[in-house]
Amino acid sequence: MKKSILLVSFLAVSSFSVNAAEIKFLCYQDANECDVLEEMSSVWENSTGNTVNFEKVGYDVVRDQLENQLEAGSAPDVARVTNLGGLNQYYLDLTPYVDAGKWETNYGATLPWYRKPSGDNGIYGWQAQLTVTGPYVNVTMFEDAGVDMPEEGATWDDWADALRVVKSELGLTAGLAMDRTAHRWAGPAFSYGAKFHENGVPILVDDGFKAFAETFVGWHEEGLMPAEGWPAGGGTAYKNAAPLFLDGTVAMHMSGSWMLGNYDANITDFEWKVVPIPCGSGGCGAMPGGSGVVAFKSTKEPEVSASFIDFLSQAGRAGYFASNTSNITAHQGLQKAGIDYSGVSQRVSAGLSTFAANAGKAAESTPQAYWFQGYNKNFAIYGIVPDYITKAITGEMSLDDALAAIDADVAAKIAE
Structure with missing residues (x-):
C-alpha cells in the first residue's frame, strides 16, 4: 500500500454524532508514537469539535502507576497500555459504539488479548502496534x-x-x-x-x-x-x-x-x-506483544472516547501510524496488503520484515x-x-x- 493512499484514507474522516468534549490521553512512547498519535488526533478534533489532551509520560508511569490511578478513581479517559489483559476489569467495552463486525475482521487475532480471563466477545482496545x-x-x-x-x-x-x-x-x-x-x-x-x-x-x-x-x-x-x-x-x-x-x-x-x-x-x-x-x-x-489504546469505564465521555479509538483503528489511520512510527501493524487487512516503509532506512525496513x-x-x-x-x-x-x-x-x-x-x-x- 502506497503512502499516498494511506494519506488519502487517513484524511477521509467520518463525522461523529457526539457532543464536543475534552478527553485525557495518558501516552508513553518508545520513539515517536505519541507524537504521531497527537498529529493524527488533530484530524479527528477538527472533524468532531472534540479535544484530546495528551499527557506524555515515561513507560514506568504506565507500568507502575496507572493501575493505582484506576483504583483511586483518578484515571485518564484513554491510555496507551501494554498490560493488555491484566487491566481488563477497568476497560470500557467499545462494542456499543463501533462496528463490531469490522473490528473482528480487522483485529480478530489480537482482540482476545484484552478480554476477561473467562473469555467474552467485548471489544476493549485497539492494538496500535504488534511488537x-x-x-x-x-x-x-x-x-x-x-x-x-x-x-x-x-x-x-x-x-x-x-x-x-x-x-x-x-x-x-x-x-x-x-x-x-x-x-x-x-x-x-x-x-x-x-x-x-x-x-x-x-x-x-x-x-x-x-x-x-x-x-x-x-x-x-x-x-x-x-x-x-x-x-x-x-x-x-x-x-x-x-x-x-x-x-x-x-x-x-x-x-x-x-x-x-x-x-x-x-x-x-x-x-x-x-x-x-x-x-x-x-x-x-x-x-x-505491543501496546494498545484503551478507554476506561470511569470516563465521563464514553462515546467520545470510543469514537476517538475507532477513528485510530481504521485502515488508513492504522497504516499511517505503522508507516510513520516504523511499527508492525496489527490490522489484518494491512498485514496482507503490506505497509509502505519507504520513508525509513533500509535497515529498519529489513528489520521490520525479519x-x-x-x-x-x-x-x-x-x-x-x-x-x-x-x-x-x-x-x-x-x-x-x-x-x-x-x-x-x-x-x-x-x-x-x-x-x-x-x-x-x-x-x-x-x-x-
Whole structure:
C-alpha cells in the first residue's frame, strides 16, 4: 500500500454524532508514537469539535502507576497500555459504539488479548502496534572477529558458540545481553521447550523451562552475559539492556521490534542488523506483544472516547501510524496488503520484515507465546521470573530453590 493512499484514507474522516468534549490521553512512547498519535488526533478534533489532551509520560508511569490511578478513581479517559489483559476489569467495552463486525475482521487475532480471563466477545482496545521479540547483532564485530553469523534456523546454542568466539577474538567483557524481564526471556525458553501452560493454567517450570534456566545461568557464570545486565537488577525491576549494545559492550541484544527507531537514529559507529529468531528443540520462540489504546469505564465521555479509538483503528489511520512510527501493524487487512516503509532506512525496513517473519514462526511453532501474551496475570510472571533467576545467577539461591520459588509464587498469584 502506497503512502499516498494511506494519506488519502487517513484524511477521509467520518463525522461523529457526539457532543464536543475534552478527553485525557495518558501516552508513553518508545520513539515517536505519541507524537504521531497527537498529529493524527488533530484530524479527528477538527472533524468532531472534540479535544484530546495528551499527557506524555515515561513507560514506568504506565507500568507502575496507572493501575493505582484506576483504583483511586483518578484515571485518564484513554491510555496507551501494554498490560493488555491484566487491566481488563477497568476497560470500557467499545462494542456499543463501533462496528463490531469490522473490528473482528480487522483485529480478530489480537482482540482476545484484552478480554476477561473467562473469555467474552467485548471489544476493549485497539492494538496500535504488534511488537515481536528478537535479537539485534553488531555486524561490524562479527566481521572484525572473522566469525560467520549462524544462518536462519540456527539454535540459541549455535549463536552462543559464535558469540563466544567474537567475545574472545575482540577481547569483549561479554557477548550477549538481554532486557531484564520474562517477556524477553520467554522466547528463548519456548525454543528450549518450555510450554508455560497446560490447558490455560500456567505451569512454567517444566523440563523446557528448567533447561533454559540452567543454560541462562550458565551463560552468566562463564561471562557470556554481562554483570551489568540481569545481575545488576533487583527484585521485579525491569532493566533495558540497550545501553550495553549501543556502547559496544556486547555483540547481541535480545530485545524487540520497538528498538528499531532508536538504533537507527543513535548507532553511527558500527553496522547492525536484526537476525531471525534462534530456534531449539521446542521450536523458534518469539514473544508477540505491543501496546494498545484503551478507554476506561470511569470516563465521563464514553462515546467520545470510543469514537476517538475507532477513528485510530481504521485502515488508513492504522497504516499511517505503522508507516510513520516504523511499527508492525496489527490490522489484518494491512498485514496482507503490506505497509509502505519507504520513508525509513533500509535497515529498519529489513528489520521490520525479519520481525514480522519471527512472529509468524512463533505462531506456528510456539503458539504458547500468543497464549502467554493474552494471559491476564502475565505481568506478575514478568516480575517473578527475573527476581528468582537473578538470585540463582548471583548465588543468593540455588537454581533448584529458585525454580521452586517461581512455581510457588506464580501459584500464589494465580490464586489471588
